[in-house]
Amino acid sequence: xxxxxxxxxxxxxxxxxxxxxRELIKDVIERDEKAIYPTEHIRNLAELGFLGxxxxxxxxxxxxxxxxxxxxxxxxxxxxxxxxVIISVNNSLVCYGIEKYGTDDQKEKxxxxxxxxxxxxxxxxxxxxxxxxxxxxxTSAIDMGDHYLVNGVKNWITNGNTASTYLLFAQTDRSKxxxxxxxxxxxxxxxxxxxxxxxxxxxxxxxxxHSVQFTDVKVPKENRIGDDGFGFKLAMKSLEGGRIxxxxxxxGIASGAWELAVKYxxxxxxxxxxxxxxxxxxxxxxxxxxxxxxxxxxxxxxAWLKDQGLPYGIASAMxxxxxxxxxxxxxxxxxxxxxxxxxxxxxxxxxxxxxAKLTQIYEGTSEIQKIVISRAISDGDI
Ligand code: CAA
Numbered sequence: 208x209x210x211x212x213x214x215x216x217x218x219x220x221x222x223x224x225x226x227x228x229r230e231l232i233k234d235v236i237e238r239d240e241k242a243i244y245p246t247e248h249i250r251n252l253a254e255l256g257f258l259g260x261x262x263x264x265x266x267x268x269x270x271x272x273x274x275x276x277x278x279x280x281x282x283x284x285x286x287x288x289x290x291x292v293i294i295s296v297n298n299s300l301v302c303y304g305i306e307k308y309g310t311d312d313q314k315e316k317x318x319x320x321x322x323x324x325x326x327x328x329x330x331x332x333x334x335x336x337x338x339x340x341x342x343x344x345x346t347s348a349i350d351m352g353d354h355y356l357v358n359g360v361k362n363w364i365t366n367g368n369t370a371s372t373y374l375l376f377a378q379t380d381r382s383k384x385x386x387x388x389x390x391x392x393x394x395x396x397x398x399x400x401x402x403x404x405x406x407x408x409x410x411x412x413x414x415x416x417h418s419v420q421f422t423d424v425k426v427p428k429e430n431r432i433g434d435d436g437f438g439f440k441l442a443m444k445s446l447e448g449g450r451i452x453x454x455x456x457x458x459g460i461a462s463g464a465w466e467l468a469v470k471y472x473x474x475x476x477x478x479x480x481x482x483x484x485x486x487x488x489x490x491x492x493x494x495x496x497x498x499x500x501x502x503x504x505x506x507x508x509x510a511w512l513k514d515q516g517l518p519y520g521i522a523s524a525m526x527x528x529x530x531x532x533x534x535x536x537x538x539x540x541x542x543x544x545x546x547x548x549x550x551x552x553x554x555x556x557x558x559x560x561x562x563a564k565l566t567q568i569y570e571g572t573s574e575i576q577k578i579v580i581s582r583a584i585s586d587g588d589i
Pocket of ligand 1: 300330339341385439443446520572
């Protein structure tokens with residue numbers, strides 16, 4: 208077993224760290240407060256190759272491995288996890304499906320601009336009544352011969368307004384249940400699409416979350432990915448990789464909060480010494496470090512399995528559930544260590560704590576991950 212990162216992986220990690228610590232940090236508090244989308248940063252990160260980091264250079268991506276993806280998303284999310292989720296959704300939930308299952312024309316027309324980061328993508332699975340129960344899709348895509356006619360509402364869509372390309376899931380044949388769901392690539396500017404107001408969220412406030420309504424939207428038949436009825440399987444396959452991205456984001460939120468807590472504990476004095484010298488604080492930092500390291504190994508293991516072409520769905524569910532729950536605990540402790548200072552915005556940790564909460568909810572709640580893991584136990588896969 209080799210725990211050594213390659214030179215290339217270390218370089219990518221360093222590039223992400225440099226960008227986060229030099230650039231993202233400057234305006235992260237203002238972007239959080241005013242819920243401003245990080246347009247300029249996304250453009251810069253696209254130039255550095257992060258928007259299509261998992262896509263092959265053949266389709267204008269950077270062709271990096273999934274281990275590098277974990278390292279980069281961790282570093283970016285230490286400072287700004289909204290940037291982390293934008294990059295994760297683009298790579299894992301949108302580019303992945305088009306690259307793996309799309310036609311040459313779809314790759315040429317849609318994947319290349321997404322991989323370059325000239326455009327971003329959004330993944331439209333959730334609905335007002337279909338979140339955890341993703342098969343309960345109400346949005347319909349009626350087969351009209353040369354096109355589908357789409358009607359319905361999608362909810363909680365990351366990149367909902369800024370994305371140019373939607374990967375939409377909709378029900379074509381209700382009698383077939385989840386086997387009647389299709390995945391369609393939709394131009395966000397198609398006639399009949401209207402975007403709901405920006406969601407005023409607790410955390411990840413500079414990521415762009417909206418509902419999207421479809422009214423008689425025509426989607427050409429050639430925009431379907433895979434065979435008729437392949438949509439639900441595509442969504443599940445994509446989420447296996449997406450969960451590695453969100454686990455890495457949660458890892459970054461936790462390790463960012465831990466680094467701030469260590470720095471503060473070495474500076475802040477009480478009862479005549481730095482608070483890190485009080486065992487109450489030292490043991491907290493020690494527990495936090497161990498939890499973060501355990502989570503990091505789960506994230507890297509899932510990424511490594513994916514890079515080896517081995518099954519990674521169970522590993523990604525474990526990584527996401529453990530890391531998201533850990534991030535909530537670690538950020539709460541980071542605020543506690545900061546005392547009153549932790550409760551105000553200038554010290555960053557309150558934001559990280561608010562951001563951590565969402566990692567337990569989206570791309571499958573912690574409870575959904577436990578369903579995936581426990582079913583694998585029942586099936587004898589673990
Ligand atoms: N890969 C491929 N196929 C899979 C699969 C996987 N990992 N998991 C399930 N499937 C297939 C099954 O084989 C089955 O197909 P067949 O009947 O043809 O064999 C089909 O999918 C249905 O599977 P289940 O019977 O297991 O379905 P279920 O209703 O019991 O639900 C679930 C399974 C795991 C709970 C699933 O519904 C789920 O993951 N829910 C959570 C949804 C989710 O993560 N939403 C996130 C929204 S996206 C988001 O948050 C993005 C963002 O913007 C940040």
